[in-house]
Amino acid sequence: MxxxxxxxxxxxxxxxxxxxxxxxxxxxxxxxxxxxxxxxxxxxxxxxxxxxxxxxxxxxxxxxxxxxxxxxxxxxxxxxxxxxxxxxxxxxxxxxxxxxxxxxxxxxxxxxxxxxxxxxLGLGAQTLDADQLAHFTVGGLARGWAPDVPGVRVVAVDTGQEWLLGERADLELRAEAFELARAVTGRRSVRQIAAMDWKGDPSAVAHRLPTLPAPEVDLAV
Structure with a gap:
């Protein structure tokens, strides 16, 4: 970054x-x-x-x-x-x-x-540099992913970036880089994370994506 x-x-x-x-x-x-x-x-x-x-x-x-x-x-x-x-x-x-x-x-x-x-303030998201933030945050998450939980292939659909959490892709998560960066840094509730575009059941891993405490309420930005 x-x-x-x-x-x-x-x-x-x-x-x-x-x-x-x-x-x-x-x-x-x-x-x-x-x-x-x-x-x-x-x-x-x-x-x-x-x-x-x-x-x-x-x-x-x-x-x-x-x-x-x-x-x-x-x-x-x-x-x-x-x-x-x-x-x-x-x-x-x-x-x-x-x-x-x-x-x-x-x-x-x-x-x-x-x-x-x-x-x-009810303003729209500022997404510039989301690719860099996703690279830093999701990449860091990948390095510390526990080996005893399902692995996740993560794809940033707007930038083409990909990461593998764990050693195998048991699940797949697809989202824009901005959403990935926000989710991993505690700006999406577990409900919001679970509702993203997943292949497979995310219930075992959705709560593991945030590296900071996930909010109790859903955030719009």
Whole structure:
């Protein structure tokens, strides 16, 4: 994944969106992140950027993400965005310097949170770079797939990408790269995953696809 390019594109779009948001929109709860509003999600993104620049090794745990939001609780959106914008060049230097996969996580984080925010505001999905996100997330899932559960051939129907989860293709899952990336990163409920285009019965594996807790409610974006 080209983390710097993915991150920069997402940040640019989110900063452009921020300039248009009303107070009501900023206070909107984010269904994918039930404890946060839109403004708090921006605060988290600024916090991740500052923390990684400051030496934090990704990923952030729940305590860290809560701190990131709490530290910016008194800041308005302009202040949050100004901090985020000022720290981003140094984060891009971290991306260039660090080769471990965990340093790709801030790019994954901002891509998903952009779509989380868009979903909360009733906006459509932003699918650019979904192929890169699917490659990173589904590829990671394949490397850790348990050998004692059915194997799954996963096909991204819009990009032609394919992965094999396990040693054999007992089942097949076909979906767009965007849906695969969202499902594997805890943005699709188990019901939504089971309702995707499967060959074979997915009941033994649908709950194993999310690498983060799956939401209880179905998400539209």
């Amino acid at each position: 080209d983390s710097a390019s993915v991150y920069t594109r997402c940040q640019d779009r989110l900063l452009d969106l921020a300039a248009e948001l009303t107070a009501e929109q900023l206070a909107t709860p984010v269904p994918a992140l039930p404890d946060w509003t839109v403004l708090q999600t921006y605060a988290h993104l600024a916090g991740v950027c500052a923390d990684v620049v400051g030496g934090l090794v990704p990923p952030s745990d729940d305590t860290t993400t809560a701190r990131q939001v709490a530290e910016r609780a008194g800041d308005d959106l302009d202040a949050v965005c100004a901090e985020w914008r000022s720290q981003a060049p140094a984060l891009l230097e971290v991306f260039a310097r660090e080769t471990r996969a965990r340093y790709r996580l801030p790019a994954l984080d901002v891509w998903h949170h952009e779509n989380d925010i868009r979903g909360a």
